[in-house]
Amino acid sequence: MPSLRSNDGINLHYETYGSSDAPPLILLHGFTGSGNVFKRNVAALSQSHYIIVPDLRGHGNSDKPKAGYHVARLAVDLRNLIDHFQLQEGTVKAIGTSLGAAILWSYSELFTSNAFSHMIFVDQAPLQNYLDDWGPEFGNRGCNSIEALWNIQRTLENDPTAAHLGTIAACLGYRSHPQPGDPTPGSEEWRDNEAFFLHQAMKGDGWWYGKLMADHTANDWRYSIAHNLGFLSGSKTKVLVVASSRSGCFPASGPLKVVELVNGGTEDATGLARGVTVDWGGHWCYWERPELFNRLVLDFLSRALY
Template sequence: MAPAPAAADPEPGMQYASCAASDGCALAFQTSLPVGPGATVLDARYAACVLLLHGFSGSSAYFARNCAALADDHWVVAPDMRGHGNSGRSRGGYHVARLAADLRTLVGFLRASCPSDDGQGAGEEGGGGKLQIVGVGCSIGAAVLWTYVELFGSADFSGFVFVDQAPLQDRSPFGDWDESRAHLGCYDEATMQAAQRAWIYDPGATHAELVRSCLGYRFAPDPSTDDISDEAWRADEEFFVSISKRCDQVWLARLLADHTRYDHREAIEDIAVPTLVMAGRRTGCFPLEGMKETVRRVETSRPGGARMSVFDSGHWLFYEEPERFNREVVEFVDSCTT
C-alpha cells in the first residue's frame, strides 16, 4: 500500500475520518457529524445520511458547494474513493467492484459508529437499524452504486440519486446501445486506449479537457444565459485540475478500462428503492437518451419507482447549479426517509 498525497483540508463544517478496507487500504471520508466516541445521540441529523460519491479522478472536494447546505438537516458523508483524494493508494484495486466493496465497508462502519443505529452494521439483508442512507452517485460514483446493488442488493439504502451517468459507457450490440446512448468520447477499445494514453502521457492536457467536457458552460456555451468571466472559468479549471492531479494517472487509466466496459443495465433492474436520475442538458459525457435508460430499467420491476430531472448545466451539475441540486436532493432524501 502507498500512502495518499499530502492531505487536503475538509470543507467548512466537515471533518475527515477514516476506516480500513478489507485489504488494509485507508478509506478517508468527510463527515458533517462526529463518528465514534464524539458522536451524540442528541443530534437528530444522524437519522438520515446523504452519502455523496464523486466521479472519476475526483474527490469529496467536488462537493464544496453542496455539503454545508445538505448538512443543515441531514448527516452528510462524502468519501474519497480508493486512489483518490485523501484515501490510500493500492497497487491493484483499479476495478469498480473493488470500489463497491470499499463502499460496503464504509456503510458498515457508519452503521456501527452512528448513535441512532443499532450497531449491527451492513448485512446481506441490510443493516436493519434506524440509520437511513441515500446514496448520491455522480459519474463513476453511480457505477459504484449499481455494482453495489449487483453484489449486495439495495436494502442498505433508502434511495438512490444517480448523477449524469449512463449504465454502459461503451457502444454495444446488446440492446442496440449505439452512439445515441453511449459515452460521447470513450466508447470502444480504440477510444478507451487513446484515453488511457492521454491520462498517462499527457495528464496536463487531459485534466484541462476533462474540465471542458464536464462544465456545461465550457462544453456548450450559451451566450444568452452564461455569465462567466474569464477569471471565474480559470478558477473553476484550476479547482478541478488540482483534484485530478492528486491521483496516480496510471492507476486511473487502468480503472478507466474497467469502468467503460462495465454493463450495469440488468443490475439496475434489481433496485428496490426510490430512484432519482439527474442529467445535464449540456453535458459532454452522455446523451440524455443513455441516462434515461436507468429510469426505464428501474421501472421494469418497480413501475413509478424512478424519475428524471434535467439540469441546464453539464456533467458537474452539482457544481454549476448547486442551489437547485441541493434543493432537489433534500426533497428526495426527505421523501425517502420520513
C-alpha cells in the same frame, strides 16, 4: 484526517458534516475527483442529513494502491464505509455522480440495495461503450470504444494535465455547451474552476486512472439494474436520475434509460424511479448550480413517495 481501513488494508479518507443523529446521506464523487467536489453542497444538505463524503481509493486523500482499479472493489469499499459507521439497513441515502452511480449499481449487484432507502444517480449511463443495441444516442460521447480508451490511457500516463483538462472541458456545461451569460475563457470563474478540478485530479496516478476507466467503460449495468433495482426484484429503494441536456459526457437519453430499467420498461411516474433533465449545468451540475441541485435533492429525499 479521518479515515477507515478497508478489508484489504487500504486507508480511505472521508469527511462528515451535520449531526450523526440525522439520516445518513453518502456522497460519491466521480472519476479523477475527490470529496471536495461537493463542498458547495454539504452546508445545505447537512441541515437535514448526516453527510458522509469519502474519497474513493486512488483519489483525493485516500491511499493510492497499485491494485483495486475495479468498480466492484470500490463497491466493497462502500460496504466497508457503511459497516464502519454502523448504518442501519434501509436508512442510508446516497448520491452517486458519474462513476459514483456505477459504484452504487455494483453495490446493489453484490450486496442488494437493501441498505438504501434512496439513491440518486447523476449523469451516468448504464453503458458507456457502443454496441449493436447501444449507440451514440445513449453511450459516452468520448470514451466509447477500445481505440478511444487506449488514447485516453496513453494521455493519462504521458500528459496527465492535458487529459484532465479534457475532462474538465467535457464535464462543465458552460464549456461543453456554452450559452449566453456563461463564464467565458479567461474569466475568474473559468480559471478558478479549472484550477480546482485539475488540482483534485492530479492527486491520483494516471496509469491507475486509466486501468479504472478500462473497467468502468467495459461494464454493462443495464441488466443488473433491472434485476437488482427493478420493481420485479422487490427492491424498495427509491431512485432519482438526474441527466443533463448540456453534458459533454452523455446525451440525456443515456442516463434516463435507468428510469426505464428500474420501472420495468416504462417511464411510469408511479414507479420507484423518476428522471429529470436539467439545463442549468452539465455533467457536474451539482457544482455549477449548487442551489438548484440541492433543492432538487432535498425535495426528492423529503418525500415518502416521489
